[in-house]
Amino acid sequence: MTSLPPPIAHLQPLLGTWRGEGHGEYPTIASFDYVDEWEFVAPPGKPFIRFIERTWDADGQPKHTETGYLRCPSPELIEIIAAIPTGQAENGSGSVTVDDGLTIATDAIVLNTESAKRVDRIVRRFEVNGDELTYGMEMAAVDQPLTLHLRATLRRVTD
Ligand code: HEM
Incomplete structure (x- = not known):
């Protein structure tokens, strides 16, 4: 297993395909229900995961x-940059907690293209426990306050 550079070393449990x-609402x-796949890759020597x-x-x-990136300029800081083909660009930051598992929480502002349905805020939480990844995604969109849109277990x- 390739070792990661120090700023993202604690994100190792996230790497791989899940x-x-x-479930969405x-x-x-x-x-609705959906089949879900996430791939997290660390390009050699870089302080980010795509x-x-x-x-x-x-x-x-x-x-x-x-598709996007999780960046760690320092081990304490995590930032998310994501491109969403329905016309949104997500730009946020948050925290990483390492205990029995790994928890990543981000809170992002969103830029929308002219024709996109309006999304103002995306809040995500990923939890890795061994070979299980769960996440939740809440959004403030189309004039609704921050409300759950997605949760999944993978x-x-x-590796
Ligand atoms: C960051 C990720 C995502 C954002 C920002 C997002 C945003 C949105 C928005 C703004 C709507 C429109 C709500 C309305 O018209 O009132 C929507 C609807 C919907 N989303 Fe998501 N969504 C995301 C991820 C997903 C994922 C992973 C799925 C999985 C299949 C999904 C499936 C749907 C479906 C089926 C609808 C309703 C039908 C439609 O408008 O296409 N979304 N989403």
């Missing part, structure tokens, strides 16, 4: 995807 199931839409999420519906049709499929 697959599982998610929001006050303005019908609830990620790509891919999702599918129950029929195997591709749904939402997104299992590690590759």
Whole structure:
């Protein structure tokens, strides 16, 4: 296993590919379930991890995807930069907690393209416990206050 540079060494448990199931909801839409995959990769020597999420519906049709970076300029600080193809750019910061597992919490402002549905804030929480990754995502969007949109549970499929 390649060792990570000091600013991101504590993020090692996140690396790899994870697959599982998610559930989505929001006050303005019908609830839904999805198949979820996240890939977290650390390019050698760099103080960041890049990620790509891919999702599918129950029929195997591709749904939402997104890609971005988790940056740690220092071990105490984590920042998220993500591009969302529905027209949003997420830009936030937060905390990393390492105890029995790893918890990453971020709170982000959002820039929207002209035609995008308006998202003002994205709050995420990832928890890694061994080979299980769970996350929650809340957003303030389309005139709603900060409200749950996604939660998912995934299992590690590759290191
Ligand atoms: C950062 C990530 C995401 C953001 C910012 C986001 C944002 C939004 C917004 C603004 C809406 C519109 C709500 C409305 O029209 O009232 C929406 C709807 C929806 N989202 Fe997400 N979403 C994200 C991730 C996901 C993921 C991972 C899935 C998984 C499949 C998903 C599936 C849906 C579905 C099915 C709808 C309702 C139908 C539609 O408008 O396409 N979203 N989302």
